[in-house]
Amino acid sequence: MAAQTTGPGSRQPTINDVAALAGVSKKTVSRVINRSEFISEKTRTAVREAIEQLGFVPNPQARALAFRRNFLIALLHDNPNAQTVLNFQQGVLDAIKDSDLALLVRPVDRTSDKMLDDVRTFLEKQRPIGAMLLPPISENDDLAALCDSLGVRYVRVGSAPLDDPQHCVSSNDREVVGEAVGKLVALGHRRIGFVRGPVGFRSAAEREKGFLEALAAAGLTLADELNEPGNYRFAAGIDAGERLLSLAEPPTAIFCSNDEMAAGVMSVAHAKSISVPGALSIIGFDDSPTATHIWPALSTVRWPIREMGVRAAHNLVPDFLTGTIQPADPDTASLASTFVERQSVAPPAAR
Amino acid sequence: MAAQTTGPGSRQPTINDVAALAGVSKKTVSRVINRSEFISEKTRTAVREAIEQLGFVPNPQARALAFRRNFLIALLHDNPNAQTVLNFQQGVLDAIKDSDLALLVRPVDRTSDKMLDDVRTFLEKQRPIGAMLLPPISENDDLAALCDSLGVRYVRVGSAPLDDPQHCVSSNDREVVGEAVGKLVALGHRRIGFVRGPVGFRSAAEREKGFLEALAAAGLTLADELNEPGNYRFAAGIDAGERLLSLAEPPTAIFCSNDEMAAGVMSVAHAKSISVPGALSIIGFDDSPTATHIWPALSTVRWPIREMGVRAAHNLVPDFLTGTIQPADPDTASLASTFVERQSVAPPAAR
């Protein structure tokens, strides 16, 4: 696009160069850049041509300084699932593509006791307009408060509304978990195991609620021996699977609060030569790459992560983005997760 | 750390505020910030105290403007493997932690014909000091030339040296693939299948070379029927597995050019009730999360991606980073990949 090939040594053209070439003041060029309406069509064209000819690109640092505001938004995450982060990021980039904004991606160590200080340092240094918090750190109220106190806008992404609607992008996980478990029940499963997510995580609580509600709706209850703790890690799935599948009366189906743990349970089933889905149905959550890479492919819940990225960006900086998007669900501001059926689910074996 | 809690409305302190409080000129404060040596200990202390008291953080945009150089480095990737990107990014962040640098992460669509224009726009707008190119886009010479022409430093990450040593961070994939395949041979495998990576990828070519060299070293050759095309995708592994395991005389072991395809092959083995590793050994490449999530866990090659991130940062901007790192292997400038043995490999079934 730039008409001029910038050699290694040649200086980047500035607004002054454009102004000189177009025979106007730099302020006028600035007006063209910023789409001011008080400018004659003739001048605008002349300036546009000069810009084109020089291959001028405004210096974002200078703009940031003059505007007393930079054009950065930050994405903070501490995510066990890399694919999720990247998909979300892609959604955000989709949203800001035609804007002046740039995206800073920042991993955060949730387990560090210096976490808040690290984030504070980062935000103070970069001063982004806003920050998007991915789960699980989105659930940290201190973090949201920190953003607030620093004057940094924020949006929290979660499995359920965590904050005021404008600070929130969420999906209806609970509902869809209910749907998934309902399918198991409909297939005839009565003894359904559950592998929980980590204690204190909202996402884990939502999935658990969805599970329990579906059970209750079917008139079932969850026996203690079928209720296993977990932490979203593969190893936890192994542990839970070992115990559940060693029971005198093992479950005919197991719902795991994420795909990694489901993969762990499935590994145990394989090791014990328990056929999946013939003798054991398994459902996970996330639709991570793992879900399709394991055998048999895992039925799971997919949350609309990329779309949530788009929406998060629009919630965060609507004033910087062109175009509007449809509100998700006006009442709950949540996007729809979906149950994805694959090969890991079947009716229970006949007795 | 900051002694002052910045309320939403209160202005961020500037260098002028610090200067006023410390009773010195702003230039002196600047000297303290930039660790100039021509400053008395007394003044330095006074300024430091003022900085501390106000919670002053220099405005990076203003610095970038005054220095005629910003403090950004970019990470460009188009990677099928999200975990790799995040691990590499973590390495880069490790390296730049104590510096003034910030990291911009940028996904790139390799398949788009506007790819070069997109990257050009990005680089012209952000003007990072340097860019780090992750495979496979690191193999694109036009991209490197583009960086060069824009005066943006670059480092290319690859499975083998792709450029001058200072523009290059690589690992010894070929060698380690050879080692892995050597293990198969040592176990007694003679009929070993191969699933290639995508055509035109340097990483794929390196893995293939390593494979063929190991075969040759054992006095074996690769039969055409055992040589399958692939593209690093799960589905390609399925296709290759279907064909290889339907052969009249199927291989007793299969080396796949990445883990995803290995997972595909393994799925086919499960579907065909072929025991892994009893009747079929499988080796992958990447040590992605998939490798441990599938059953049995996959033997694979791990490349030191995080360490490569550290090194890439040091190669790119040594002048901005404190501390030095040991050169990897002075001759080849490559880091060591390692063969990770898990449960997917065993001696061939007795005939």
Add this chain to the structure above:
DNA sequence: TCTCTAAAAGACACCGGTGTCAAAAGCAAG
């Protein structure tokens, strides 16, 4: 005490944009 020199500190312009406000230009009406 005075001179000389090196070290320390400051004054001021400048980086590349935008905000403010005043000046110039355009145009209709008198």
Add this chain to the structure above:
DNA sequence: CTTGCTTTTGACACCGGTGTCTTTTAGAGA
């Protein structure tokens, strides 16, 4: 041709830092 108003443009300060060069200060030696 003026006047009066609106539209368009420009001059100049300013954002928050750093570079350059000058001035001030401190300390050593005469």
